[in-house]
Amino acid sequence: MKLSLCILLGGLVMTGAATLRAADTNVEDASEFDQMLTAGVKSEPWGEVSSDTRVYRSTNIQLLPDNLFYPERADTVVAQTFTVRLQHHLSDAVLAELILRYQLYRYLNTESLDFNTQSATFQLSGEIPDLFRWYGNFTAQRQEFVRGRDGEFFKMYNPEFGIWRDLVLNRHLTLFGGYQLDWRPSSPGFFDRVDNTLYAGCTVALLDRLSAQLLYRLSLHDYTNYRDRFDVNQLGGITLFYTFCANARVELFVNYIHNDSNLATRDYDIWEGGGALRLSFNF
Amino acid sequence: MKLSFFLIAAFGLAAVIRSNAAPLSEAQVTEMKNQVNYRAESEADRAARLGDRVRGADVLRTGEKSLAEMEFEDKTITRLGPQSVFSFKSAEREFQVKEGLGLFCMPKGSGGGRIVTAAITAAIEGTTVLALAAGKIVFLEGTGKVFTNDGRQQHAIRGGEIAFLEKGQLVVRPIALQPILRSRFLRSRPRQLPTTPLILAVAREQENGGVGDINDPAGRNESLIVPLLNREFSGNRPPLLP
Secondary structure, X not given: OHHHHHHHHHHHHHHHHHHHHHHHHOOOOHXXXXXXXXXXXXXOOOEEEEEEEEEEEEOOOOOOOOOOXXXXXXXXXXXXXXXXXXXXXXXXXXXXXXXXXXXXXXXXXXXXXXXXXXXXXXXXXXXXXXXXXXXXXEEEEEEEEOOOXXXXXXXXXXXXXXXXXXXXXXOOXXXXXXXXXXXXOEEOHHXXXXXXXXXXXXXXXXXXXXXXXXXXXXXXXXXXXXXXOEEEEEEEEEEEEEEEEOOEEEEEEEEEEEEEEOOHHXXXXXXXXXXXXXXXXXX | OHHHHHHHHHHHXXXXXXXXXXOOOXXXXXXXXXXXXXXXXXXXXXXXXXXXXEEOOOEEEEOOOOXXXXXXXXXXXXXXXXXXXXXXXXXXXXXXXXXXXXXXXXXXXXXXXXXXXXXXXXXXXXXXXXEEOOOEEEEEEOEEEEEEOOOOOEEEEEOOEEEEEEOOEEEEEEEOOHHHHOOOOOOOOOOOOOOHXXXXXXXXXXXXXXXXXXXXXXXXXXXXXXXXXXXOXXXXXXXOOO
């Protein structure tokens, strides 16, 4: 009886060891890898269409200093953005993109301020290996009221240049930072401004599909055509991303913005918090 | 004058750093499965042993369902798949995958090196690369350059991309890393690659959108960063006042 048990156990151990060894050594050879790689290669898409829907609460929709003469007004905002992006590599190192955006901003209570935005951007971007990535673009944008006012109320042309890089510290933590220069000649002309922006942040992978991003942005707004106005604008934000797949994602975000201007009537603070759904399709 | 001096000094320093790339003198066999043969220069083939030291002009050869792993003095790890033949040129820091496939994990600051296959060559440093002898090279993480073996074509490449020849043209395309990472050749090894976190970060970015994502080739992580940068979060209202 004991002998039978020993033989049985011995057989099980040997079978287990053989199975383990087979699994351990049965690695793919070059031809299997070749098939795997062939199947995994993706052709470069021509572009993308996407939809970004944001619903959030803002404590100060008109960016006012909240005093007797300029009280803050809070409201719920629905911001819907449709984007079409076409892309083409001009060379190994330079990518050209044409980006068309149509945005709708709707206020739950302050409907008289509802407006739409249309913009077109041509962008070149690339990478200086091991140093940073760069982008330069030109955007033309117009905004128009939806109701009760006289249509277009704002236009701007925005040459922009930026560099940024990221640093993967480990599988959970990526740091990023960059600089961006914007020159924004506008109509009416008193909106003309030059922005110098520095930003830094980190992305933390909390779970397989859940990430958190912390961002700090410091932006200096030099209004070149209005009473020497100069603003120091700071933003701190945290966003949670849940990614269903590369083409569908939801977000929850909270931002705090503090604007310190040399014109007292242009100081303001804002808290924003809400959610977003982003869907995209590549073609 | 001062500028010229600094430029000369900078180039001189760069040249010194470059020339400090030490030759790859030898690699030690650290893992073996099944049939692995070692042939020292001017000697006959014999079964390899753990701890064998592979030097320039020596050849390591794996049989069917076999693999071998080596570590160089500069901590470069080389893993050979089944039915593969490997050798290296010490002074040129050149790895030659003559048959089969190899995985190369080269730490930053080691002086760089080249991986040579039948059709293309990769210049690497601080990268992890999978190379098929037939002429396909996948960068799992990091950046580098790939060349045709005649030197006439070259292309920058980074993690999540594959290089190969297509109708005589050197092409670099995005490639999904997850299936590769699920292969038995990469996972389930007793020893994890030191760059595994970086490889996983590239794979995750591919899935989540962002850096390394085929849909964001500019790598600007637009969908994650730009909303907070460019959209008028501080101006979600018509700019009624300047």
